Amino acid sequence: MASSIATDTPPPAPGPSTTRRTASTGRAGDKIFLGLSRGSGILLLVVMAAIAAFLSVRAGIAISQDQGNFLTTFDWNPAGSPPAFGIAVLLFGTVVSSVIAMAIAVPVAVGIALFISHYAPRKLAAPLAYVVDLLAAVPSIVYGVWGALFLVPYLGGLNEWLDTYLGWTFVFEKTEVGVARSMFTVGILLAIMILPIVTSVSREVFLQVPRMNEEAALALGATRWEVIRLSVLPFGRSGVISASMLGLGRALGETMAVATVLSPSYVLSLHVLDPGGGTFAQNIAAKFDESNQLGRDALIASGLVLFVLTLLVNGAARMIIARRKEYSGAAA
């Protein structure tokens, strides 16, 4: 590392010769800057390695003491005797709630992005884009409280409707009574939360469609919708996919909002309208306070699984972006 008191070292005394340009600080500046930037790079790697090592060691301790199967046990009882806990329900819940969120958020976000980039008059587009971005500024606990006090009571009717008309799909069959503190509600809430990021990235991509393509399509007599279908959407596809992946990454790790809305239980159920289930992040937030040493290690082990899952999602997004060299949209 460069000497940390670099800022205190006096600059080289300006010689009597006034030929030297005052803008240059000489070699010392070069050295210091190189040291600082290299140090920052190394520091980042050290921090990442420290986090990974910490997670792995503590997870190892927990898994070695787990009397259940860490992957398939449908319970979370590290304080029991014998301690038994498994991530099956959490993994399932995390994936299901995120999938529901994606299914709702991506079409809506693409719609908003297209409206802002191609349909809305200039005067409306800018404020609308700003409002959507504002959604990202709301803290997740506020989403959680709003979800618990407003969304849950009002979703009762929608749940009944889904149960009545879509009950045959098995997924939307409501088998247990209860207010809407379910995976489906969590999915809706997550959809609202990931809307801004998916929208803003998609919007940027749609704005980057070469004018030539659009004008060529128009010259051939295409309607507005055909232009979008023939030139905008194909060009923006990879951008939208990577935007969705970014949103998915957020949805997977969302904690407070889920913990506030969900009625947690360690039951793996495909009926998304029934109360119950859990996600990695929600479980860590809910259980951490009252866990003993092993309980905390167990939660860290589940955190490691979430870490890996998020890493895979982000990696996939990057690969998709990398495959499209000509895509140079919003830096993700």
Next chain:
Amino acid sequence: MKLQRKNRLRATALGVIAVSSALALTACGSDNNSGGGSTGGGGATTGAASSVKCDGAKGQLLASGSSAQKNAMDLWVKNYMAGCKDAQINYKASSSGDGIVAFTQGTVGFAGSDSPLNAQQVEDSKKVCTGGGQGINLPMVGGPIAIGFHVEGVDSLVLDASTIAKIFNGKISKWNDEAIAKLNPNAKLPDLAIQAFHRSTDSGTTDNLTKYLSAAAKADWPYPPAKKWAASGGQAASGSGDVAAQVKQVNGAIGYFELSYAASQSIKTVDINTGASAPVKATAENASKAIAAAKIAGTGKDLALKLDYTTKADGAYPLVLVTYEIACDKGNKPATLAAVKSFLSYTAGADGQKLLTEASYAPIPAEINAKVIETVNSLS
């Protein structure tokens, strides 16, 4: 130019130092002015504050745990701090499990728990209590666990242990079920689904409810008593307050929490048919009758109680919990010891216990309470 900048920096630095030291000095000054502790009294609350003995309690005392005793703690802390200006008590009402973990990790001066420490937790507490001390249970607050319900059009409801077990077990799913109708011949019970709420956290209230159910309705409640909810089905909410809020909000809901939550949120509560001549209402007074029969099960300074859940005495409400304050018998942290002793002797004292009845709690029976006061005074 460089020189000038340096000088300016120096000047500001000097300025900062001057200002901050001035602030520090004035802070010291203001401290000295307020010395003398509780001579002012200032007990604008109930006059109870004047009887608080501060005994040099100073600084901040952190405590956490049971949410069942939260409403009592709030009153106690308010009155105590009115009398002892130098001490600050912070009680975080989360759950009994949380309190015990915080205690065994040494982050709180004392913990509140609705279940006494188990053997493993006593072992863990020895790491925190120095000099061979260990965590002990001091029964401080009694209270009925109310079964709160919310059914539009039904104002009073009688249940017995086995129907309560079946409801929370998912065996009874409609409010107009025969078993409920038989106990309530005069009530107009609707054809409405029952929504049973339980605690999602490790809760002492759950522990006490399941102790009662497995003692009084063994056949319908096959699970061993535990802080973790064992039955399947139903819905979960995190604290006593959350469960009460859900019951308040949802038509057809039933849940369990310390009576003060029912009182503060005006939730109707179930009368329990114990086999006595009349169904027993959930009141602080009726709970005291049941708690009066408690025996001390702990050894030495540990005052853990054993409750009789199957009492059939007239007017004794069997579904009760006792909240213990957990501290070290010896080897408490020197920084908080004075505050812990002074605060707990206030809560166990006559004034502290008198407040309980006002807040829908049950005071601890006199002879057990005498032992608690004695033990608190011997903490070191």
